[in-house]
Amino acid sequence: MPSQPAIQDRVQAKREVRRIKNLPTVPGIVAKISRMVENPETSAAEVGRLISQDQVLSAKVLRMANSAFFGMSRKISSISQALVILGFEVVKGLVLTSSVFDMIQKSMAGLWEHSIGCAAASGAVATLLGRDDAEEILVAGLLHDLGKVVLALNLPEEMNLVREKVKNGKVLFYEAENEVLDFDHSELGQWLAEHWNLPESLAEPMRLHHRPEKAVLKPECTAIVHIADIIIRAKGFGNAGDLLVPPVSMAAWEMLGLRKTDFLPILDILEPKLSSLCDITSID
Amino acid sequence: MKRIPIDKAVPGQVLAEKLTRHDGVLLAGQGSAITEGLLRMLARMNIDSVVIEEEESRSVEEVLEDFRRFTQDLDARFVRIEPQSVLQALKKTMLYLAEKDRDETLALINNPVSASEGSAEPPQGAAESVNA
Numbered sequence: 001m002p003s004q005p006a007i008q009d010r011v012q013a014k015r016e017v018r019r020i021k022n023l024p025t026v027p028g029i030v031a032k033i034s035r036m037v038e039n040p041e042t043s044a045a046e047v048g049r050l051i052s053q054d055q056v057l058s059a060k061v062l063r064m065a066n067s068a069f070f071g072m073s074r075k076i077s078s079i080s081q082a083l084v085i086l087g088f089e090v091v092k093g094l095v096l097t098s099s100v101f102d103m104i105q106k107s108m109a110g111l112w113e114h115s116i117g118c119a120a121a122s123g124a125v126a127t128l129l130g131r132d133d134a135e136e137i138l139v140a141g142l143l144h145d146l147g148k149v150v151l152a153l154n155l156p157e158e159m160n161l162v163r164e165k166v167k168n169g170k171v172l173f174y175e176a177e178n179e180v181l182d183f184d185h186s187e188l189g190q191w192l193a194e195h196w197n198l199p200e201s202l203a204e205p206m207r208l209h210h211r212p213e214k215a216v217l218k219p220e221c222t223a224i225v226h227i228a229d230i231i232i233r234a235k236g237f238g239n240a241g242d243l244l245v246p247p248v249s250m251a252a253w254e255m256l257g258l259r260k261t262d263f264l265p266i267l268d269i270l271e272p273k274l275s276s277l278c279d280i281t282s283i284d
Numbered sequence: 285m286k287r288i289p290i291d292k293a294v295p296g297q298v299l300a301e302k303l304t305r306h307d308g309v310l311l312a313g314q315g316s317a318i319t320e321g322l323l324r325m326l327a328r329m330n331i332d333s334v335v336i337e338e339e340e341s342r343s344v345e346e347v348l349e350d351f352r353r354f355t356q357d358l359d360a361r362f363v364r365i366e367p368q369s370v371l372q373a374l375k376k377t378m379l380y381l382a383e384k385d386r387d388e389t390l391a392l393i394n395n396p397v398s399a400s401e402g403s404a405e406p407p408q409g410a411a412e413s414v415n416a
């Protein structure tokens with residue numbers, strides 16, 4: 001056993017999670033959109049009107065929709081246009097991201113950059129694989145480490161212990177989390193995803209991006225986010241808490257049918273996107 | 285080259301990509317310089333970013349030093365996964381791209397005019413050596 005486990009066993013660890021009182025609430029507008037979208041009668045224009053009521057939020061969403069992420073050849077100038085072009089799920093993901101942006105930025109230096117980098121890399125891998133749901137996978141990459149925000153905001157003492165362990169440059173963040181807490185940010189992410197009622201395309205990558213071979217509902221999306229996390233860490237873009245490249249899940253790699261020569265075209269797609277993402281690293 | 289928002293663009297910067305209107309009509313060719321007039325036109329057309337050639341302000345020594353630091357950081361990031369061949373391929377690819385970038389930058393410093401015109405196709409061997 002490590003010398004200073006804050007929590008002795010798993011049962012107590014689970015209790016610890018429940019101790020977290022101020023779990024961030026789902027942004028009201030995201031909950032509203034979810035309810036609207038569940039209703040098949042809802043039109044894009046109605047959802048568009050709801051989002052447009054919040055001008056700051058719509059500006060942030062449009063800024064992301066027009067960023068290098070999506071590489072649109074035409075400017076998206078309204079929320080309803082974004083809904084038509086990018087789809088409900090993607091716009092919902094962008095609304096969610098805009099709503100938690102401040103939280104991500106405040107919790108850990110470099111995590112926002114890691115998140116948008118992983119999003120761009122997820123998009124690049126999905127594009128190379130010719131997937132038509134590349135935008136949705138990109139949003140999953142954007143939110144994959146949200147569990148770290150819960151950790152930073154709610155368990156600051158444990159977070160400091162984790163940081164200490166990571167300092168030597170040999171331990172991955174999630175390994176340190178497991179030593180200190182007996183769970184890691186992927187479980188916190190799952191918990192948040194359930195609490196917020198997020199779709200599986202976001203929830204499963206959040207829960208399983210470090211163990212993608214366990215994914216059953218969205219295995220390919222989860223595998224792509226897993227590979228994208230590795231690629232963006234290899235590039236040294238942003239800071240996910242540690243500066244190490246984690247091992248790749250060979251099961252995920254083989255399931256996607258990727259080859260070693262695919263890294264070059266993936267990085268070719270990714271590079272220009274990263275250099276132009278600087279304009280959304282501060283979206284206020 | 286890098287993409288910059290239109291409010292950061294100034295006359296004299298060189299376009300690294302041709303600029304087209306949303307319907308595809310050419311506004312300014314690759315390699316042409318940004319002018320006051322072009323900036324006004326872009327603002328009217330709601331074009332909010334341009335891709336420009338980056339000016340190289342580093343010296344040869346600084347470029348080599350940056351490259352050395354990059355390889356050091358790269359080794360540190362990959363310290364845990366030496367045996368995984370997929371990750372070795374990723375590391376090799378990163379290194380190949382950094383070397384290419386270093387060589388292009390050095391060429392640009394040594395010969396500012398011709399380097400921006402004749403940037404060659406990437407050598408075929410690069411992708412293959414990654415696979416080896």
Ligand SMILES: [Fe+2]
Pocket residue numbers: 144145185209210
């Ligand atoms: Fe993670």
Ligand SMILES: [Fe+2]
Pocket residue numbers: 114118144145229240
């Ligand atoms: Fe990550």
